[in-house]
Amino acid sequence: MDVVFIFQWLDASALADFTKTWAGLFAAVQTVHILSMVMLCGMMMLGDLRMMNVILKGVPSEPIIENTKKWIYLALVLIILTGIYEASAIAMKLAYNSFFFAKMAGLSMGIIFMLSLRNAVYLRAPEEIGANGERSESVPVWVVKLVAFTSLLIWFTVAASGRWIGFS
Amino acid sequence: MTTNTLSKIAAVFSIAIIIGWGIYWGVQVQDTMCLLEASTSEEMPECLENM
Numbered sequence: 338m339d340v341v342f343i344f345q346w347l348d349a350s351a352l353a354d355f356t357k358t359w360a361g362l363f364a365a366v367q368t369v370h371i372l373s374m375v376m377l378c379g380m381m382m383l384g385d386l387r388m389m390n391v392i393l394k395g396v397p398s399e400p401i402i403e404n405t406k407k408w409i410y411l412a413l414v415l416i417i418l419t420g421i422y423e424a425s426a427i428a429m430k431l432a433y434n435s436f437f438f439a440k441m442a443g444l445s446m447g448i449i450f451m452l453s454l455r456n457a458v459y460l461r462a463p464e465e466i467g468a469n470g471e472r473s474e475s476v477p478v479w480v481v482k483l484v485a486f487t488s489l490l491i492w493f494t495v496a497a498s499g500r501w502i503g504f505s
Numbered sequence: 506m507t508t509n510t511l512s513k514i515a516a517v518f519s520i521a522i523i524i525g526w527g528i529y530w531g532v533q534v535q536d537t538m539c540l541l542e543a544s545t546s547e548e549m550p551e552c553l554e555n556m
Contacts, residue, residue: 439533446522454515461508474508480516487519494530504537 344432347425356426363426370419374496377412380405381451381492385485388459390466398467402459413448431502440498447491458484 347353356363386392387401424431431437463475466482506514539552 435533436537439530443526443530446526450518450522454511454518457506457511458515461511476508476512476515480512480519483519484515487522490523491526494526498530498533501534501537504541 341432344428348428350425352422353425353428356422363423366419366422369415370423373412373415373419374499377409377416378492378496380408380412381488384459385489388462388466388485389482394467396467398459398462409451416444434502436498436501436504440495440502443491443495443498447488447495450488450491455484455488 383392384398384402384405387396387398393401458476458481461474461476462481463478465478535552539550542550543553
């Protein structure tokens, strides 16, 4: 499917004119974009590494997962808003950049994976990996660790793809 | 959804993502490395023929 028309529309938008005029603001927005990405990956790593029993072994996993959620959502909103702002300045360059599409695919997959499988599996984590109290039914430890590893892989590639956009 | 079903779905999707996404992303990196090499060397690198 040809999606170049979306980039052409973005390139001709008032937002693109504004972004290209105010170059200094672009640098500030880019900083917020990178910081949001750091916050998102940091919160993800905190939860995923806890579920892999690598860090904070003495702390129950539930408060960690619950408390990192709101920061993950905030980071996602900031990433998307600042990302649109940044994309408007270089829309036609991004239209032919394979890593931009890899990043978008990874971001979409990461969000869907987090909202569906990651959250559901972590809610049913067994006592062995720090869930509060015994459960009548829980997901096997290896599945929880596999989901945590997959989540880490997805978000690593999203962050790395963002960096690779500049090289491709 | 029962916990058993969730476990199976999570395991299958995770393995599929690790393999599928890993291959896709690996190819993207390989292609970009090749283009970078092509842009900096005077001779055409062999990898360009396979792209």
